[in-house]
Amino acid sequence: MYQNLLFDWSGTLVDDLPPTLYATNAVLAEHGVPSMDREEFRNRFRLPYPEFYEEVLPGVPIHSLEDTFRSAFRDSPEQVTILPHAVEMLEWCAENEIRTFLLSSVDIGLFNQQAEKFGVLHYFEEIYAAVVDKRQQIGPLLETHSLKKEETAFVGDMEHDIATAHYGGVDSVALGTGYDPLERLKKVDPTHLFDDLRGLLELLK
Numbered sequence: 001m002y003q004n005l006l007f008d009w010s011g012t013l014v015d016d017l018p019p020t021l022y023a024t025n026a027v028l029a030e031h032g033v034p035s036m037d038r039e040e041f042r043n044r045f046r047l048p049y050p051e052f053y054e055e056v057l058p059g060v061p062i063h064s065l066e067d068t069f070r071s072a073f074r075d076s077p078e079q080v081t082i083l084p085h086a087v088e089m090l091e092w093c094a095e096n097e098i099r100t101f102l103l104s105s106v107d108i109g110l111f112n113q114q115a116e117k118f119g120v121l122h123y124f125e126e127i128y129a130a131v132v133d134k135r136q137q138i139g140p141l142l143e144t145h146s147l148k149k150e151e152t153a154f155v156g157d158m159e160h161d162i163a164t165a166h167y168g169g170v171d172s173v174a175l176g177t178g179y180d181p182l183e184r185l186k187k188v189d190p191t192h193l194f195d196d197l198r199g200l201l202e203l204l205k
């Protein structure tokens with residue numbers, strides 16, 4: 001089984017969809033674009049996120065959106081929650097000497113704040129946050145830490161995560177707890193597909 005697990009953050013270990021939607025709508029409102037509801041957002045949002053913003057706010061430089069996004073995210077009435085089995089998963093990896101890494105597009109400041117709040121920061125051997133295109137990072141990550149491809153899997157909730165695993169030549173674990181619905185994830189051919197982290201935990205055990 002796997003000796004190394006790369007984890008995505010949003011939708012994989014935490015549920016940040018409500019504050020992300022709130023912050024996205026704040027950014028859209030600033031540019032006079034109507035709000036999206038949860039369904040529309042899930043249908044349209046994709047990674048790498050600059051593609052999404054180019055579609056919804058064409059021509060607007062992405063760095064000009066970041067301050068509004070971050071402050072609205074912090075002010076959101078609904079906050080980030082840790083997903084079921086996430087702590088148990090990371091704890092199990094630590095006990096069984098499975099090396100764990102974070103590979104995520106999440107803003108580094110928001111990640112540190114959330115990971116510390118949920119008490120999971122120390123579980124990661126190294127953190128790769130604010131990665132815009134994960135496909136460009138997975139090769140260097142594997143090489144830097146001498147991770148064998150056949151012993152490694154990337155766990156995520158979006159098509160881009162599965163594409164990243166394929167690109168890096170490692171297995172992929174798709175979870176239905178996040179942004180992309182299971183039917184969409186199924187189409188991109190992940191190695192494993194589970195409703196939530198419990199499925200992965202049972203597989204590993």
Ligand SMILES: [Mg+2]
Nearest residue numbers: 008010011157
């Ligand atoms: Mg995610």
